Amino acid sequence: MSEQELEVVKPEHRVHGVDHAAFPTFNPAATVRFYRDILKFPVVHSICAAGWGPEDHPDFIHFFFDIGNDDRIAFFYYFGLEPFGDQSAPGDAWARLTPDTPLFFKNSRHLAIHVNDEEDLLEYRKRLDASEWPVEMQVTHETIESIYTHDPNGYMVEITRSLRPVTPEEDFDAVLTIDALVDVFEAGEPTLDALLTRKAELIVARAEQWESAQLPIRDSELIP
Incomplete structure (x- = not known):
């Protein structure tokens, strides 16, 4: 058997499930009580961010809960950002956005998909850059490297790889x-x-x- 025949060919589908789904919150204390204390999803990561983005971008904290199978649910809390929309209404009150809703708040709602390594991340960058939805940014932050774009519906999608295990x-x-x-x-x-x-x-x-x-x-x- 030739070396070419022995070469391992990676499948077109290279993702390995959800790394995290992220949402904004105006009430982090209640969010922690619900996910950590009631549902017993442990806190596994947090990022405190000061001075990220443009000058008018508020400081924020991004925190994660383990929901099993290496999947996580994450939340953004923006310091000083006052609630808007009808917070008492049932359903997803955060989705009732207005024309003046800050872009960072809209983009905090996103799905992050996990890939194994840099090769796979760059493969998805290549595919996206050749499409109608090119990569908008590639960022290395703390323990991960990610690429971001918006899908045809305007939702932000993140494809991410781990740089090292979290200790x-x-x-x-x-x-x-x-x-x-x-x-x-x-x-x-x-x-x-x-x-x-x-x-x-x-x-x-x-x-x-x-x-x-x-x-x-x-x-x-x-x-x-």
């Missing part, structure tokens, strides 16, 4: 970050600076668990 210490950091977010939101002072200050307090309070990276979801006895 237990990073999972633990996400737990602290989300506890701090809930605390500052419920205290009525939700800013990124307040979140980071509260997180520093929690790190000190939980120093022993930090060293072992083994922390229960929330231990109220350790919170001063």
